[in-house]
Amino acid sequence: MEYKYIGKYTPRVDGRKIVTGKAQYTHDIRLRDMLIGKILRSPHASAEVVAIDLGPARSLPGVMAAIPLAQGKVHYAGEQVAAVAAVDDRTAEKALALIKVDYKVLPAVVDWEKAGEPGAPQVRDAKPNVEKFSEAARGDVEKGFKEADVVLERTYRTNFEIHHPAETHASVASWDGDQLTVYDSTQAVHGVHDGLARALKMPAANVTVIKRYMGGGFGSKLGLNEHTVVAARLAREAGQPVKIVLSRRDNSLCVGYRPSSCQTYKAGVKKDGTLTALSLLNYASGGTDFGDEVLEPTVDLYRCPNVKVEEFSIFTNTGAQRATRAPGHTQGMFGLEGLMDELAAAIGMDPLELRKKNYSTKNQGDTGLPYSTKGLDRCYEAGARAIGWEHRNKRPGEGSGPIRRGLGMSSSIWWGTGVPGTLVDLVLFPDMSVEVVCGTQDIGTGTRTHMAVVAAETLGFEPKEITIKIGNSDSPWAPASGGSVTTPSVAPAVRDAALKAVERLKQVAARKLKARPEDITMEGRAFAVKGADDKSVPFADVYRDLRRETVFHGERSDFPEDKYAFNTFGAHFAEVEVDIETGKVRVLRYAAAHDSGRIINRQTAESQVIGGITQGLSAGLFEERVMDSTTGHPVNPNLRDYKIATSLDIPEITTIFVDVVDDKLNNLGAKGLGEPPRIPSSAAIANAVYNAIGVHVREIPMTPQRVLQALKRKEAGS
Amino acid sequence: MEKRSDKKTPGGVSRRDFIKGVGTGALGTAVLPGLFAQDAVQTKKGRVPVFDKKTITLTVNGTPQAVLVRANETLLDLLRDRLELTGTKRTCDRGECGGCTVLLDGSPVYACMLLAIRADGKKVTTIEGLARGEKLHPVQEAFVEHDGYQCGFCTPGFIMTTSAFLVKNPSPTPDEIRMALSGNLCRCGNYARIYKAVAAAAEKMKGA
Numbered sequence: 001m002e003y004k005y006i007g008k009y010t011p012r013v014d015g016r017k018i019v020t021g022k023a024q025y026t027h028d029i030r031l032r033d034m035l036i037g038k039i040l041r042s043p044h045a046s047a048e049v050v051a052i053d054l055g056p057a058r059s060l061p062g063v064m065a066a067i068p069l070a071q072g073k074v075h076y077a078g079e080q081v082a083a084v085a086a087v088d089d090r091t092a093e094k095a096l097a098l099i100k101v102d103y104k105v106l107p108a109v110v111d112w113e114k115a116g117e118p119g120a121p122q123v124r125d126a127k128p129n130v131e132k133f134s135e136a137a138r139g140d141v142e143k144g145f146k147e148a149d150v151v152l153e154r155t156y157r158t159n160f161e162i163h164h165p166a167e168t169h170a171s172v173a174s175w176d177g178d179q180l181t182v183y184d185s186t187q188a189v190h191g192v193h194d195g196l197a198r199a200l201k202m203p204a205a206n207v208t209v210i211k212r213y214m215g216g217g218f219g220s221k222l223g224l225n226e227h228t229v230v231a232a233r234l235a236r237e238a239g240q241p242v243k244i245v246l247s248r249r250d251n252s253l254c255v256g257y258r259p260s261s262c263q264t265y266k267a268g269v270k271k272d273g274t275l276t277a278l279s280l281l282n283y284a285s286g287g288t289d290f291g292d293e294v295l296e297p298t299v300d301l302y303r304c305p306n307v308k309v310e311e312f313s314i315f316t317n318t319g320a321q322r323a324t325r326a327p328g329h330t331q332g333m334f335g336l337e338g339l340m341d342e343l344a345a346a347i348g349m350d351p352l353e354l355r356k357k358n359y360s361t362k363n364q365g366d367t368g369l370p371y372s373t374k375g376l377d378r379c380y381e382a383g384a385r386a387i388g389w390e391h392r393n394k395r396p397g398e399g400s401g402p403i404r405r406g407l408g409m410s411s412s413i414w415w416g417t418g419v420p421g422t423l424v425d426l427v428l429f430p431d432m433s434v435e436v437v438c439g440t441q442d443i444g445t446g447t448r449t450h451m452a453v454v455a456a457e458t459l460g461f462e463p464k465e466i467t468i469k470i471g472n473s474d475s476p477w478a479p480a481s482g483g484s485v486t487t488p489s490v491a492p493a494v495r496d497a498a499l500k501a502v503e504r505l506k507q508v509a510a511r512k513l514k515a516r517p518e519d520i521t522m523e524g525r526a527f528a529v530k531g532a533d534d535k536s537v538p539f540a541d542v543y544r545d546l547r548r549e550t551v552f553h554g555e556r557s558d559f560p561e562d563k564y565a566f567n568t569f570g571a572h573f574a575e576v577e578v579d580i581e582t583g584k585v586r587v588l589r590y591a592a593a594h595d596s597g598r599i600i601n602r603q604t605a606e607s608q609v610i611g612g613i614t615q616g617l618s619a620g621l622f623e624e625r626v627m628d629s630t631t632g633h634p635v636n637p638n639l640r641d642y643k644i645a646t647s648l649d650i651p652e653i654t655t656i657f658v659d660v661v662d663d664k665l666n667n668l669g670a671k672g673l674g675e676p677p678r679i680p681s682s683a684a685i686a687n688a689v690y691n692a693i694g695v696h697v698r699e700i701p702m703t704p705q706r707v708l709q710a711l712k713r714k715e716a717g718s
Numbered sequence: 719m720e721k722r723s724d725k726k727t728p729g730g731v732s733r734r735d736f737i738k739g740v741g742t743g744a745l746g747t748a749v750l751p752g753l754f755a756q757d758a759v760q761t762k763k764g765r766v767p768v769f770d771k772k773t774i775t776l777t778v779n780g781t782p783q784a785v786l787v788r789a790n791e792t793l794l795d796l797l798r799d800r801l802e803l804t805g806t807k808r809t810c811d812r813g814e815c816g817g818c819t820v821l822l823d824g825s826p827v828y829a830c831m832l833l834a835i836r837a838d839g840k841k842v843t844t845i846e847g848l849a850r851g852e853k854l855h856p857v858q859e860a861f862v863e864h865d866g867y868q869c870g871f872c873t874p875g876f877i878m879t880t881s882a883f884l885v886k887n888p889s890p891t892p893d894e895i896r897m898a899l900s901g902n903l904c905r906c907g908n909y910a911r912i913y914k915a916v917a918a919a920a921e922k923m924k925g926a
Contacts, residue, residue, distance in 0.1 A: 015861070015862030018859040018860050018861075018862075018867055018870035019867075020848070020849055021806070021844070021846050022846075024804075025807075028798075028804035028806065092900070164905055165808070166807070166906075167869070167871045212867060215807070215809070215870070215872075215873075216871065218905055247811075248809075248810050248811060248812070381906055428777065442867040443869065445868065588884075590723055603834075603865050604865060610907065610908055610910045611868055611906045614909060615906075615907045638812060639815050640810075640811060645901070645907065647895075647909045647912070647913070648896055648897070648900050650896075650909045650910055653910045
């Protein structure tokens with residue numbers, strides 16, 4: 001069936017709001033009598049809080065509330081200790097300076113490589129700093145290594161990458177009796193709602209969480225934030241609304257980052273490219289929390305009979321990590337796909353051919369189920385064609401001169417099935433207006449527009465005619481916008497509700513036209529009787545006959561989890577230029593091909609892919625949190641010293657969707673796309689650098705220094 | 719506007735934070751004559767009057783106004799917190815990202831880096847003042863048509879930069895566009911789309 005809007009380009013229905021500055025972000029919320037809340041954070045990486053004296057702060061004129069937050073030990077610099085609410089920003093700051101905290105400073109370990117050494121200060125009470133948190137095994141790797149013609153052992157490292165959303169975390173809390181309303185810059189209005197009720201020990205029914213627009217999250221705003229609870233507590237104590245806005249510096253300190261990884265692989269391969277064994281030992285660090293599991297690509301992507309993975313977390317006195325766009329997969333893909341390229345070079349094979357040789361049509365992990373659909377082969381072909389894969393260096397580093405060019409690629413695998421049970425209310429009004437209500441949220445991906453596209457397509461309207469109401473926890477349940485679930489959860493629920501609405505409208509039209517509902521067709525804003533073109537009735541008459549606003553409940557259906565493995569796939573190809581005298585890398589051209597099922601709005605889907613590539617480029621070349629290993633304070637806690645990609649760093653980008661509709665998954669065959677384009681981008685660029693200079697840098701970000709070190713390694717012949 | 723209480727921590731204090739934090743005393747007397755003396759402080763040279771407020775007149779989006787501003791108040795503070803023009807965003811708050819870009823007498827400036835008193839007698843244009851009623855500015859139209867945003871938080875800054883740039887350079891090359899935008903950061907990473915929007919806006923403005 002040919003769609004008019006689904007799969008086509010639709011500009012955002014709320015674009016006008018965004019470009020006129022009228023889109024309201026949590027930063028922009030201002031309530032009557034609203035106070036400013038501020039949080040005092042521990043300057044010590046490890047300490048016992050002996051006493052907190054709020055007295056002097058409380059007696060400062062203009063201070064309306066002050067509460068202690070730390071009890072016992074603080075485990076990282078930046079952990080919250082106390083909070084105040086005052087009439088304005090300056091007064092709140094002065095009040096923070098007046099809080100007296102008596103700390104007993106304790107030994108701390110900040111550097112994750114030191115935290116694993118014997119005698120290092122213990123980060124967690126009664127638990128060691130190094131803990132195994134993940135393992136997987138199939139077959140016998142030792143047997144596999146014996147069968148191999150070539151066995152390689154390689155270590156790949158990734159560093160700490162900070163989300164740095166444009167809008168820093170912010171919450172505004174307001175009480176009306178025992179009813180709490182919170183405006184929050186969040187990826188999950190329902191999640192924050194549930195979390196707040198638990199944290200404040202109050203009935204969930206009395207909490208409303210609102211998020212209209214947000215300036216990015218990338219995982220750092222996925223759950224309930226500590227400062228959101230603090231805002232609610234301060235507001236209750238003060239009897240006035242309280243707004244807390246975190247600083248840019250706080251973003252480097254206490255709201256997460258992508259954990260580091262140090263992945264040592266050992267792989268066996270036959271001369272014809274058949275993988276015989278893969279083992280992975282990973283050390284990941286997530287501060288006071290576990291690191292990320294990076295095993296998924298290794299376990300799942302390639303057909304390999306013998307696999308063994310062990311992963312350990314190393315705990316340090318730094319703030320806890322948080323999910324960062326495609327947690328674990330970006331790190332794991334960087335390691336695995338680097339290894340694949342080094343294996344290909346070792347047996348003199350085209351890296352793309354090596355991947356195709358070990359292609360799998362079923363899940364290789366614990367289920368062994370066939371994929372419902374897998375368009376990765378088509379992504380390989382389309383991407384290779386777009387970049388001109390045949391122009392790569394046949395042997396890595398075979399070019400000459402100070403500027404070397406190279407081509408590299410990487411695969412992507414992710415989930416993105418969406419969440420069954422997601423609910424949508426679609427309301428038809430007798431005046432022919434349509435409203436779609438859902439407790440989902442737009443984190444910048446264009447949720448409102450894809451919802452409008454699906455509703456408009458199904459009902460025979462234009463997307464801009466549909467009113468979308470989202471971002472409120474009072475609306476029907478939808479999952480957090482993380483894990484690439486929003487489109488495959490919400491779009492099918494909108495479709496379900498709209499199909500029900502059409503069924504009802506056809507019944508009304510059938511009555512008016514004295515025909516059977518199954519004979520009614522819908523076209524050109526009118527209902528007609530099939531085969532009798534003269535018998536028709538315009539939309540307006542049918543909607544009027546509904547007589548009152550009519551609600552249709554839509555739900556995202558379940559899917560057969562025990563029959564198929566559902567995944568999204570992609571392949572990225574990059575061309576780079578490396579100056580071997582300075583170590584500087586420039587990405588020149590880029591092609592990305594994706595299989596994310598049916599694309600709902602090609603316009604915003606392409607933006608997602610462009611963003612994923614750009615962030616992967618940024619992380620691959622520039623981004624690294626640098627910690628002072630003595631104090632546990634970041635030394636680059638701003639956007640000048642923490643480098644992110646700018647408009648001068650962006651290559652020419654081609655985006656391709658292979659359009660494999662997955663009818664087994666949901667009524668639209670749509671899958672997620674948020675994370676898939678972020679997964680292979682650093683890896684593809686790293687492999688292109690390898691192809692250019694003949695040595696793999698094996699660590700991101702690939703700073704000029706690391707590139708030069710790699711070149712030295714090559715000279716030394718290792 | 720976050721100033722840490724533990725100012726010795728690395729990266730915590732910028733020169734600008736220092737000026738914002740002082741805002742009174744000797745600096746005030748030296749560069750800000752004609753302010754209201756609110757208070758006095760004891761110094762080695764005796765009591766010195768503190769000048770920390772001044773009434774300025776400026777035109778914001780075509781409307782002339784007079785406002786009493788503190789000496790350490792930035793133009794961004796004034797716009798967002800007092801004039802309720804929240805379209806201008808506070809992103810890095812230290813001149814690194816361009817999220818707060820507004821036009822001062824037609825030229826783009828970072829509102830977080832400009833003390834409000836420096837806008838005395840000037841014309842300020844913010845994102846709210848770009849459209850003519852219902853009619854969007856060509857740059858705004860182009861950003862909508864080409865999806866020149868994702869979360870939209872950096873968008874007002876990009877649009878203000880672009881609108882000033884295209885007046886100066888109506889027929890930019892792709893490289894000139896990239897250079898002109900290099901003072902604005904987009905964390906969602908949508909630059910490739912933004913270039914297209916800027917190029918399309920240039921065409922629209924030529925046709926207009």
